[in-house]
Amino acid sequence: MSLEESGIPTVAVHTDIFARLAKSVALANGMPTTRQAFVPQPVVDRSAAQLRAYIEDTDPLTGRPFMQELIEGLSSPLNDNDLKGLSFERSTPRLLGPDSEDNLQNLFIENNWTDNLPIVMPTEERVARMLEGTSHAPDEVVGRLRPTAFREFWEFTVEKVAVNAVMAGARPEYLPVILALAASGQTARSSSTTSFAVISVVNGPIRGEIGMGDGIGAMGPFNHANATIGRAYNLLSQNLQGGSVPGDTYMGSLGNWYNYSATFAEAEERSPWQPFHVQHGFEPGDSTASVFFGGRYTIAGFGPRETWAEQFRRALAACQHNLAPMLVMDPIVARGFVDLGFDTKEKLIDWCAENARLPAREYWDDQWVQTLQRPLAVAGVEPHASRLAAAPDELVKMFEPHEISIVVAGGETQGAWKMIAGRHVENGTVSVDAWR
Amino acid sequence: MSEKLTVHDPRGYPPKVTGKRLAPRLQSLDGKVVYLVDCLFDNSAVFMEELRQWIAENLPNVETPIITPSRSWADDPEMRAKVAAGGDAAILGVGL
Numbered sequence: 177m178s179l180e181e182s183g184i185p186t187v188a189v190h191t192d193i194f195a196r197l198a199k200s201v202a203l204a205n206g207m208p209t210t211r212q213a214f215v216p217q218p219v220v221d222r223s224a225a226q227l228r229a230y231i232e233d234t235d236p237l238t239g240r241p242f243m244q245e246l247i248e249g250l251s252s253p254l255n256d257n258d259l260k261g262l263s264f265e266r267s268t269p270r271l272l273g274p275d276s277e278d279n280l281q282n283l284f285i286e287n288n289w290t291d292n293l294p295i296v297m298p299t300e301e302r303v304a305r306m307l308e309g310t311s312h313a314p315d316e317v318v319g320r321l322r323p324t325a326f327r328e329f330w331e332f333t334v335e336k337v338a339v340n341a342v343m344a345g346a347r348p349e350y351l352p353v354i355l356a357l358a359a360s361g362q363t364a365r366s367s368s369t370t371s372f373a374v375i376s377v378v379n380g381p382i383r384g385e386i387g388m389g390d391g392i393g394a395m396g397p398f399n400h401a402n403a404t405i406g407r408a409y410n411l412l413s414q415n416l417q418g419g420s421v422p423g424d425t426y427m428g429s430l431g432n433w434y435n436y437s438a439t440f441a442e443a444e445e446r447s448p449w450q451p452f453h454v455q456h457g458f459e460p461g462d463s464t465a466s467v468f469f470g471g472r473y474t475i476a477g478f479g480p481r482e483t484w485a486e487q488f489r490r491a492l493a494a495c496q497h498n499l500a501p502m503l504v505m506d507p508i509v510a511r512g513f514v515d516l517g518f519d520t521k522e523k524l525i526d527w528c529a530e531n532a533r534l535p536a537r538e539y540w541d542d543q544w545v546q547t548l549q550r551p552l553a554v555a556g557v558e559p560h561a562s563r564l565a566a567a568p569d570e571l572v573k574m575f576e577p578h579e580i581s582i583v584v585a586g587g588e589t590q591g592a593w594k595m596i597a598g599r600h601v602e603n604g605t606v607s608v609d610a611w612r
Numbered sequence: 613m614s615e616k617l618t619v620h621d622p623r624g625y626p627p628k629v630t631g632k633r634l635a636p637r638l639q640s641l642d643g644k645v646v647y648l649v650d651c652l653f654d655n656s657a658v659f660m661e662e663l664r665q666w667i668a669e670n671l672p673n674v675e676t677p678i679i680t681p682s683r684s685w686a687d688d689p690e691m692r693a694k695v696a697a698g699g700d701a702a703i704l705g706v707g708l
Contacts, residue, residue: 177632178687178692179635179692179695179696179702179704180632180634180635181632181635182635182692182695182696183635183636183696184635184695184696184699184700184701184702185634185635185636185637185638185700185701185702186635186701186702186703186704187702187703187704188703188704188705188707189659189703189704189705189706189707190705190706190707191706194707198707203629204626204629205629205632206629206630206631206632207631207632207633207634209634210634211634215659215706219653219655219656219659219706220653220654220655221655222655222658223658224658224661224662227655227658227659227662228662228665228666230659231659231662231663231666232666243666243670246703247641247671250637250638250641250646250701250703251637251638251639251640251641252637253637254634254636254637258633258634259633259634260631260633261630261631261632261633261634262629262631263628263629263630263631264628264629265628265629266626266628266629267625268621268623268624268625268626269621270620270621271618271619271620271621272618272619272620272621273616273617273618273619274616274617274618275616275617276614276615276616276617277614277615277617278614280617280619284622289622289623297617297619298619298620298622299617299618299619299620300618300619300620303620321624325685326685328626328627329627330623330624330625330626330627331624331625331627332624332625333625335620336622336623336624336625339620339621339622340622342620343622411622415622415623415624416623416624417624418623418624418626543654544654546654546655547652547653547654547684548683548684548685550652551652551680551681551682551683551684552683555682555683
């Protein structure tokens with residue numbers, strides 16, 4: 177659309193599954209009649225002959241020849257709507273109703289404002305009570321979110337965050353953590369086709385103050401604060417960014433269970449290592465929330481036993497190499513690694529980065545590595561360029577140390593660990609204290 | 613009869629949409645330069661090359677240089693300027 181503004185007539189080609197999304201993005205950009213043409217999904221993995229057939233066939237949306245859509249899109253005269261674009265204001269009301277609770281529950285579900293589980297109705301009284309959990313004014317702007325990089329940002333206030341916190345069943349004392357997550361700028365509801373989720377970890381004194389769980393079942397539905405803070409983060413993400421609606425503002429092919437709720441606390445007192453937030457420049461007495469973008473895979477194991485290195489190499493090689501893992505370790509595992517000489521998280525992270533390797537041909541035979549890393553490699557950006565220059569059977573490193581994180585949690589009923597897709601977002605550790 | 617509730621709307625605030633007009637269309641593609649912008653999605657280069665070949669075979673008077681942005685998922689003002697300076701039209705693909 178920027179090219180159109182530069183005076184260059186343009187047609188954008190999309191696959192048909194993205195038609196609704198492409199049209200809604202065009203509308204939100206004030207150019208609803210942007211010329212678009214469609215080919216069948218997928219383009220990835222199709223041969224040249226198959227793609228040629230797409231070009232010679234019809235547009236699956238209009239039924240007209242695809243090439244006719246392209247040629248006419250560049251050369252057919254414009255009409256009045258094309259010339260004026262479409263300007264409009266969109267507003268959302270502050271209050272809804274009055275109506276019965278049943279009708280309002282249905283209204284929220286029909287409008288895709290929930291996670292399809294029952295919500296607590298955000299009445300004026302409940303929202304006012306929630307707002308007592310922070311000193312910040314209800315109308316203070318907290319931040320902006322969007323489902324993906326090519327969509328518009330929506331803005332939101334403290335009150336709007338409180339509304340979603342009520343819906344999730346959170347208590348007022350949890351609100352500073354929820355506001356911090358909202359202020360991180362990272363949506364927990366990416367619209368990516370790859371079904372991202374965000375896992376969030378809380379550090380510092382706030383954990384004890386609000387009774388967060390870092391022990392038995394820390395990553396399950398066994399702690400009220402963990403469960404409702406994580407749920408609130410997901411609900412506020414979908415509602416404050418303009419939606420998370422399949423086919424429009426959500427395109428994850430498989431979806432992700434972590435999108436219900438994925439928040440826990442680090443077991444700082446039982447960990448032999450530095451807390452995560454201290455690793456990232458905060459003081460031990462600070463309270464923070466850290467966000468990890470991923471959630472696409474989870475690999476689990478136990479140990480460390482005699483063959484831990486082989487087990488870890490296999491697990492690391494099974495991680496998606498375009499998305500580094502966060503390692504969540506029970507304190508038993510963490511202490512076991514200290515006994516093996518890894519007396520800091522950084523030492524174990526360095527070992528993982530050095531030993532997570534794939535043959536170059538496997539590394540590059542990946543849709544997202546081709547899409548995201550290859551252009552950088554071709555431009556000479558390291559470490560991508562060296563990986564591209566490697567011989568097909570050469571083992572190349574999958575991750576850089578700064579991409580891997582370790583968090584300690586668990587109830588010590590088992591020496592269990594998980595590797596979860598979880599890239600610590602840039603500037604992704606935010607102060608909770610700032611939102612008290 | 614159940615109690616009637618008034619509740620808060622849970623949505624954020626969308627930005628105002630400002631209409632933008634489309635660029636004037638060409639009278640014909642004949643003799644024109646139509647940039648094929650490969651958006652760098654996996655396999656889009658193969659699609660664009662097939663498109664270039666189809667146009668070369670069927671519209672031989674249309675010039676179709678293929679151009680790519682510097683990286684995926686990012687606006688590339690330098691590339692846009694190049695298209696605006698040297699092109700008459702553009703086809704982008706294959707995007708989401």
